Amino acid sequence: MENNICGYAPTFEFDSISFSKFLLLFSEIVENTAKVMDGHLQRTTYISAHLAETLGLSENEVKFLIISSMLHDIGLLFVIKLGFVEELDKLDRSALIDHGELGRWVVKEMSFLEGHERIAEIIRFHHVDYSPGLENRIPVESLVLVGADKLEVIARKYKQPWMYKKEIMEAFSESKLYAPVREAICKLIKDAPLVFWYNLFLSRRAKREYLEALLGDIPLKFNAxxxxxxxxxxxxxxxxxxxxxxxxxxxxxxxxxxxxxxxxxxxxxxxxxxxxxxxxxxxxxxxxxxxxxxxxxxxxxxxxxxxxxxxxxxxxxxxxxxxxxxxxxxxxxxxxxxxxxxxxxxxxxxxxxxxxxxxxxxxxxxxxxxxxxxxxxxxxxxxxxxxxxxxxxxxxxxxxxxxxxxxxxxxxxxxxxxxxxxxxxxxxxxxxxxxxxxxxxxxxx
Ligand SMILES: [Fe+2]
Ligand SMILES: [Fe+2]
Ligand SMILES: [Fe+2]
Missing domain, CATH: 1.10.3210.10 (Hypothetical protein af1432)
Structure with a gap:
């Protein structure tokens, strides 16, 4: 039998374990490490998925964007004193570089994940400000992830963000984003129905259900x-x-x-x-x-x-x-x-x-x-x-x-x-x- 480890190859008993459960677990662990992380990865993924639709990314790009969004801050597990950071946009430079690079090397280890090398690269650049030509140097998914991450961090400052669309858009006018991503974000803020915001900020359960369905489509074989x-x-x-x-x-x-x-x-x-x-x-x-x-x-x-x-x-x-x-x-x-x-x-x-x-x-x-x-x-x-x-x-x-x-x-x-x-x-x-x-x-x- 293939993949025979210590003479034993489990075939059926891991059926209840799925890829989506692992990714959800990883995101929850990271969200548990500090108060400031609360809900960040899952909300960012929810936003990424909506931006991907507007931007018309390819099937593979969407898949890699979703997985990297779920994992993007995994490097923060290694960052000291995270518990003292009040807002995610207050991370200092060294923390920004550290967790991008650490996340990259952790994900590089995930050889069970199809496309893990690319996902590692996407994560590496998730805090890079846009400058002309950057789209030729880093994966397009990174450019989207930067925007999704920013939208989450800005919107969460309001109790009912959907009532502050103007303020949120204004905050974006200062950030250095890839133009198509900025447009997609503005369109999302302007046009998304209320249920988008309600799912994002009112219900953990709704987000989880949405993400489970989204990740459920990504195949991963569970063999020994x-x-x-x-x-x-x-x-x-x-x-x-x-x-x-x-x-x-x-x-x-x-x-x-x-x-x-x-x-x-x-x-x-x-x-x-x-x-x-x-x-x-x-x-x-x-x-x-x-x-x-x-x-x-x-x-x-x-x-x-x-x-x-x-x-x-x-x-x-x-x-x-x-x-x-x-x-x-x-x-x-x-x-x-x-x-x-x-x-x-x-x-x-x-x-x-x-x-x-x-x-x-x-x-x-x-x-x-x-x-x-x-x-x-x-x-x-x-x-x-x-x-x-x-x-x-x-x-x-x-x-x-x-x-x-x-x-x-x-x-x-x-x-x-x-x-x-x-x-x-x-x-x-x-x-x-x-x-x-x-x-x-x-x-x-
Ligand atoms: Fe122990
Ligand atoms: Fe980050
Ligand atoms: Fe983040």
Whole structure:
């Protein structure tokens, strides 16, 4: 069978997961990162779709414009202090360049997405002011996205924007836009029926339904290989936001898969463990980087914020319709057998083996990692710390027995995963740094 991963190729059980759910999830994660992002990506996409119609873009251009609009600010996940920005048009120059370039390199990773190279380019230029000839240097979809993004940011300043069409149009007279895009925006502001504005600003639900239908037409095959690629992209997003976390999901995934194999679990369960490891901290995407990187112990409030990540992991994975077993393995990793874990506080009898393995893998990985407030721990201390948790009745003894017996092997697997991740992370940072210089030049900064 094609795309056979660990001897297992899921065919039917991911049917409930669709491409539109993933894109909606990505946009919601970005919209969750800061108050100022609220609704921005989905509203921008809604506007883009209407502009595309007026501008008569080709079928492919429309498709790429829609996908890039949904993802365009994904680079903001990496921007520090976003929580202190009051309006999106108050982002400073370096934040504008950073998130364009970061977004580009994140989307370049999305090889499961048809046209991802082009989509990455469109996103890269979504804040470039128009100057004569620009339409020959950047994708036409970028020129439209710049306008859609601006309209959203300006219109959202009014409670009932449809009553301030004149003011909104005036605001556009100052912005540097590609003339056909400016005309299309003015036409949209003038002629759109009230339902356009109501959908845009009064109902999250209406927008979601509209976007689901729009994205539903874009085909993406969910086979095991694509599924793994998507999970790897998510792990990259989670890990690469900060050097502190840069190897974590990679370590956990390889440890969980290896322990599963040593415990002779069937291929299907091992595959789910590998994916669960990649996705287990997806909820960390809504934890501000400032907290992840704080060079000291966290305050009680900061710690409380970090703890919520597991709840978001659970919500996000359920939302995209992952199999229950995978959701549990991924989002029970802070539960403990004696009920002392969080956020569910469930006890061992409610946890199947996948969740127990993930709990050990997560502790194992964390102990091997350097944090701003602690060094990485010695090999011996890693094992004795896990053992103490087992003796205390918090982690699973059956899992521990395997870990103890084959500790050196597991340690080497975890180190290799971390080395590979570190190399990829350094490559990523280098690409972004080089790209940023060029982008700044094109933006005239
Ligand atoms: Fe942006
Ligand atoms: Fe934006
Ligand atoms: Fe976690």
């Amino acid at each position: 290989s694509n599924f793994l690629k998507i999970s790897k992209t998510i792990a990259t997003l989670v890990d690469f936001r900060s050097p502190v976390t840069s190897t974590h999901s990679a370590r956990v995934s390889s440890l969980a898969e290896a322990i599963g194999e040593m415990m002779e679990l069937p291929a299907r369960k091992r595959f789910l463990l590998k994916i669960a490891g990649l996705l287990h901290d997806i909820g960390k995407l809504v934890v501000p980087i400032d907290i992840l990187e704080k060079p000291a112990r966290l305050s009680p409030v900061e710690y409380a914020i970090v703890q919520t990540h597991i709840y978001f992991s659970y919500r996000f994975l359920r939302q995209i319709g992952m199999p229950a077993e995978l959701v549990e393995a991924a989002s029970f990793h802070h539960e403990r057998l004696d009920g002392s874990g969080y956020p569910f506080g469930i006890t061992g009898d409610c946890m199947y083996i996948g969740a127990r393995i993930m709990q050990v893998a997560d502790v194992f990985a964390a102990l091997c990692e350097k944090r701003p407030y602690k060094d990485r721990w010695d090999k011996g201390v890693v094992l004795s710390t896990i053992k103490a948790e087992v003796e205390g009745g918090r982690l699973c003894r059956k899992v521990y027995d395997v870990v103890e017996e084959r500790f050196d092997e597991l340690y080497a697997i975890s180190e290799k995963a971390a080395r590979d991740a570190k190399n990829r992370f350094e490559g990523f940072l280098m690409n972004v740094a080089i790209g940023k210089e060029k982008l700044a030049e094109i933006m005239g900064f």
